[in-house]
Amino acid sequence: MAKGSGMIHPNMATMIGVITTDCAISSGSLNKALRHAVNRSFNRISVDGDTSVCDMVVILANGRAGNTLITENDDHEYNRFTKALEMICIDLAKEIAADGEGATKLIEINVTGAPSDQDANKITRSICNSPLVKTAFFGEDANWGRILTAAGYSGAVFDPDKCSINIGSIPVFSSGIAVDFDEDHVKSILNMDEIKVNIDLSQGNGSDTMWTCDFSYDYIKINGSYRT
Amino acid sequence: MAKGSGMIHPNMATMIGVITTDCAISSGSLNKALRHAVNRSFNRISVDGDTSVCDMVVILANGRAGNTLITENDDHEYNRFTKALEMICIDLAKEIAADGEGATKLIEINVTGAPSDQDANKITRSICNSPLVKTAFFGEDANWGRILTAAGYSGAVFDPDKCSINIGSIPVFSSGIAVDFDEDHVKSILNMDEIKVNIDLSQGNGSDTMWTCDFSYDYIKINGSYRT
Numbered sequence: 001m002a003k004g005s006g007m008i009h010p011n012m013a014t015m016i017g018v019i020t021t022d023c024a025i026s027s028g029s030l031n032k033a034l035r036h037a038v039n040r041s042f043n044r045i046s047v048d049g050d051t052s053v054c055d056m057v058v059i060l061a062n063g064r065a066g067n068t069l070i071t072e073n074d075d076h077e078y079n080r081f082t083k084a085l086e087m088i089c090i091d092l093a094k095e096i097a098a099d100g101e102g103a104t105k106l107i108e109i110n111v112t113g114a115p116s117d118q119d120a121n122k123i124t125r126s127i128c129n130s131p132l133v134k135t136a137f138f139g140e141d142a143n144w145g146r147i148l149t150a151a152g153y154s155g156a157v158f159d160p161d162k163c164s165i166n167i168g169s170i171p172v173f174s175s176g177i178a179v180d181f182d183e184d185h186v187k188s189i190l191n192m193d194e195i196k197v198n199i200d201l202s203q204g205n206g207s208d209t210m211w212t213c214d215f216s217y218d219y220i221k222i223n224g225s226y227r228t
Numbered sequence: 229m230a231k232g233s234g235m236i237h238p239n240m241a242t243m244i245g246v247i248t249t250d251c252a253i254s255s256g257s258l259n260k261a262l263r264h265a266v267n268r269s270f271n272r273i274s275v276d277g278d279t280s281v282c283d284m285v286v287i288l289a290n291g292r293a294g295n296t297l298i299t300e301n302d303d304h305e306y307n308r309f310t311k312a313l314e315m316i317c318i319d320l321a322k323e324i325a326a327d328g329e330g331a332t333k334l335i336e337i338n339v340t341g342a343p344s345d346q347d348a349n350k351i352t353r354s355i356c357n358s359p360l361v362k363t364a365f366f367g368e369d370a371n372w373g374r375i376l377t378a379a380g381y382s383g384a385v386f387d388p389d390k391c392s393i394n395i396g397s398i399p400v401f402s403s404g405i406a407v408d409f410d411e412d413h414v415k416s417i418l419n420m421d422e423i424k425v426n427i428d429l430s431q432g433n434g435s436d437t438m439w440t441c442d443f444s445y446d447y448i449k450i451n452g453s454y455r456t
Contacts, residue, residue, distance in 0.1 A: 007360065007377075048359045049277070050374075051381040131276045131359070132234070132451055139452035146278075153279040217448050223360055224367035224443070 004096035007052035008045055014052035024063035025070040033082040034059045041089035044210045047100035049129040097211040102218030107137055108196045114206030119156035124210035126154030134215035140190040144172045162202040232324035242280035252291035253298040261310040262287045269317035272438045275328035277357040325439040330446030335365055336424045342434030347384035352438035354382030362443035368418040372401045390430040
């Protein structure tokens with residue numbers, strides 16, 4: 001279970017998450033697995049770039065499944081558990097982002113080919129927090145220029161001439177050159193509840209994924225007119 | 229002259245500024261004076277936290293005033309010139325922020341008492357970029373909690389228990405304690421075109437000033453529905 005969904009920005013922010021499992025797992029391993037999963041999920045969503053001072057995710061394991069106790073020494077079982085936990089956390093995190101104040105759609109930003117994972121994360125963060133990117137998605141416009149610009153000012157090592165951007169399955173920008181894409185086709189993708197943006201930097205093997213939502217009139221209403 | 233006014237975020241962003249003077253001043257000194265002034269003005273405004281790739285400020289001096297050439301060696305005249313230039317740049321920068329897309333008011337954020345100027349600037353930046361702070365000003369609500377939170381997550385050395393916040397002349401938060409202020413009085417200040425927020429950290433001598441605007445329905449409209 002998880003609850004959002006304003007003031008959402010890594011790390012976590014105004015949210016509470018409770019995960020329960022019947023699995024038997026040592027508390028040290030459970031702690032480590034949760035930290036890994038949170039980093040890939042709740043720390044990878046942004047609604048408004050505002051971090052709250054209040055956040056929490058807990059996991060409770062009661063061991064009722066009766067399995068052999070999982071510890072980090074058992075790589076196979078520990079990795080299976082961690083993978084499953086990561087899946088669940090990503091699922092909950094995406095729901096929080098999709099449920100962001102005033103949001104009409106969930107946007108997934110994938111960066112691949114970065115010089116490092118850190119560079120990739122700088123770019124996903126920058127794009128996910130850009131009001132201009134978020135308003136363009138609200139307006140259902142394939143504005144790759146705003147995406148490219150947010151990547152450019154992110155502080156990451158970034159070469160626009162090597163960069164390619166796909167919105168859904170449609171290339172809109174390819175190795176530094178604007179693609180003459182079918183606007184109606186892209187519009188039909190931008191009209192959906194969930195949109196994936198893939199940005200390939202062709203600069204290395206670093207990657208990152210973050211989720212955000214669009215920026216709508218209702219965000220302003222909820223956060224500007226809450227007392228009237 | 230200066231032109232904005234979206235994608236405004238240090239450094240400068242989508243803006244162009246041209247300043248002319250009849251003053252006789254060496255080009256090295258003019259360059260240095262402009263850099264100083266820009267740093268206190270055009271690099272201290274934020275409309276949406278989006279930095280553009282296109283920006284420019286130039287200054288042209290034709291020497292027609294016939295004064296003795298000002299150089300950095302003449303501290304007194306150089307300082308007078310720099311001070312005047314800074315005033316002009318701040319004036320233009322404030323106009324850009326006030327004219328931000330969809331803006332209904334200009335907000336000046338002053339931080340004093342910071343451990344360092346760098347800490348003060350982290351806090352002014354964080355507050356000026358917070359959509360929650362900006363929507364609260366649009367809604368004319370004296371939401372010091374959002375201001376305090378943005379200061380807290382700025383990364384600056386910050387002790388909320390020592391912090392005091394004034395909106396205009398009215399204390400709303402004093403040394404870590406909420407002030408029971410007159411809501412109507414604050415409302416009359418928040419209703420104005422220009423609002424000053426003073427934040428005293430009581431932690432040192434660092435200070436910084438930045439200007440931003442509120443976040444309104446029209447910002448979303450201008451940036452989300454620009455093609456319809």
